[in-house]
Amino acid sequence: MTGAEAIAAAFAGDGRRAALMPYMMGGFPDMDASRRIAEAYADGGADLVELGIPFTDPLADGPVIQAAGTAALRAGATTHEVLAVGRALADRVPVVAMAYANLVLARGLERFVDELVVNGLAGLIVPDLPLEESDAVREACEGAGLALVPLVAPTTPDERMARIGASARGFLYAVSLTGTTGERAALADTFADLVARAKAATAVPVALGFGIGTPDQARQAVDAGADGVIVGSRLVRAAAEAEDPAMAVHALIKQFAAALR
């Protein structure tokens, strides 16, 4: 089964209205806790997991994920170890790596992609690799059976969204708001329109992310037609604040999963 097929199967799972894809910062708060968080995500009802690889200069991320990345790097996290967290999880749910472009390119694209494959990952999200820069990475991913998941935003015009939608493998990542990752009091005005435009632009499932921090917001995303919901900063904040990060995120995941049933 290719990564795209595994992702498709995870989105198609029955018994719920949409897929739940929690994000975790690999290596945060430390590598051991990170492994336990991954297990807690799967135990709590995650359908897929987005595994963030810490980077020094995460331009698309708000303060919570930035701070988690900095802390993970300070604790000594490496790309190699973080991907190994994915390997432990990959038997249970499809794992999609989230890596900034320099991490993908620094050691050579082929080598990075090989490492994703060795660790059983299903796909790759590169938040600073727009369509115009993505040909080589997409080819390398396709050659290795991995899905390169592109992003669309409220600022993306329809014509461009159609081209991005056609390039999407696995799923299309719809960024709910104009901004960086992080919890917001309410979803942006544009999110429902974005979901509709994204779904019209692609044949693969559409997952909505950025700014979804409560089960109610997740429900609203699904009501608008999203095939999946990505929850990041809320969970990373819980991992940062709790005495027992794995227990804290497990409780939250169960709430989000219940909201999507």
Added chain:
Amino acid sequence: MSAVEHRFGPYGGQYVPETLMPALAELEEAWVAARDDPVYRAELDGLLRDYVGRPSPLYLASRLSEVAGRSIYLKREDLNHTGAHKINNAIGQALLARRMGKKRIIAETGAGQHGVASATACALLDLECVVYMGVEDVRRQAPNVQRMGLLGATVRPVDAGARTLKEATSEAIRDWVTNVATTHYIIGSAVGPAPYPAMVRDLQRIIGDEARAQLLEKEGRLPDRVIACVGGGSNAIGIFVPFVGDEDVELIGVEAGGEALEPGRHGAPLTMAGRPGVLHGSLSAVLQDEMGQILEAHSISAGLDYPGVGPEHAHLRDSGRARYLAVSDAEALETFKRVTRLEGIIPALETAHALHYALQPADSELDLVCCSGRGDKDLAEVLGQP
């Protein structure tokens, strides 16, 4: 005119979140229309002449020439309004922002010169201005922070990483991702995603265009060498570009050698010739570890304290058309004091790097050095040094 370059050899590109891609396309379109529009040109040229004080003088530094044993001409960007070359770019982009209907400007700054230039242009054109500046730079460039406040800009200190230019730039990009509909980002150097490196170069090439004509008038010949300091590289690309076709003119970029050419202790990505990397939207020479994490830079001069560099410089290096080397903190500091005593010109610490190299023995009869900025902002830092 040709389209705006997105790539310089393999370098450049647009490595930014999707949210910004339509804004970059809009900016490129606006820039292409503006640069060929006589109305925009006339307003820009008028401000550069009457407000900035251009053309800046080309000065034969007689006592430096005596020390070096050859003629050294300084292109006096330090005499521009606000004290550095940064104003050439800031005014050009602020006029462009107004044309695009953007009422809010953001900028990043290291030494504070670009922040002051942006705040100045915004005061003049009645635009809101927010400047991101690392906490460490707020400390060491206090006079410029005060100037920005007086000019009506909001300075947002950035308390992340090494608290210098890299973090300030990242935070400015995040602001732009969030406020892109209302906001134009005036990047201060020839870095960032396309069209910035080409646009900033085009706005700074007035340095080289003037200097070339002035030198031909004074000496009837071209220089043997053109020397400029390189942080992001905007003064250097501005003075280099008109000479690129003059094969006998050597182009030399001087980077920050910092404390030592060891990881985390310098700001010399071109000199160190590591693997290319993606930082702040473009592929270029970048200081990074083997995993691709960006390393902190170090320089005594806040304007050179940056782990990346403009993509066109990386291409000029690879093609052999320009060469790049590093001058240390100690050398720059010594030359800062020496040039002040010899010429009665207090150069910026950034500029002192270029001047230091120009004063070393070389097979040259005539040097053109970009005196990119003045050093008033650096007094506390220099006088505080042991």
